[in-house]
Amino acid sequence: MNRKTKAKYEARAAIIKALAHPTRLFIVDHLAKEKTCVCILSKMVGADMSTVSRHLSILKSVGIIEDEKVGPQVFYHLKVPCVLNFFGCVEAVMKSNAEAQMELVR
Amino acid sequence: MNRKTKAKYEARAAIIKALAHPTRLFIVDHLAKEKTCVCILSKMVGADMSTVSRHLSILKSVGIIEDEKVGPQVFYHLKVPCVLNFFGCVEAVMKSNAEAQMELVR
DNA sequence: TGCTTATTTGGTTATATTGCCAAATAGACA
């Protein structure tokens, strides 16, 4: 694998890695529905605000979400909706696994 | 976030996490084109065979790839082709970021 | 059986991630 190819896969992996966490997936899913501030997300997720803030900064740093300051609050929203398509395929993988399990039981 | 919701996002994250590594992305990309044994992949990637073997086991454990033993070799192939769709969106994110950069320069 | 090749697994070390608390920063408003 040459330098350029390697750089390409590293760049891709960085974006996918940002999505590879349950809390961040939940956040992305929710931000697709509505702009939300950190404090609300923190309550929904059930984690410290500092923790949620870091999750948001990870998603923002790779360009998946955007922030918007409104007074003392920061509202985040989904910038690239196509990431939602990921879920469809992920469900397909899960379904395929479940079916394989069923085969064994039957 | 209740127990069931949490479990759902954890299951999804596990699958995405398996893809969140440059070497594994390269492997998935290549296995989409042709069945390949560990030894060849190891050379292509430029990493120890044991390292590649572990990457493959991670992808296999979440059901993205499948293995097939042929004599002393083990050939792997892509089981769920829709993961390739991920790349399209990932490129879109990268493009969106690049355009934002261009805006700043212009 | 004994040898060779392909692969996996155990062990170890280095690095990265995660989550919380506490402290710093930023904006709104009295």
Place this chain on the structure above:
DNA sequence: TGTCTATTTGGCAATATAACCAAATAAGCA
């Protein structure tokens, strides 16, 4: 200005990941 709220950042401890080498396993063949 001082205070309050929302958010981010520094520091730390616990855990997870990644890579390599070496050893174990599995399959084919002399």
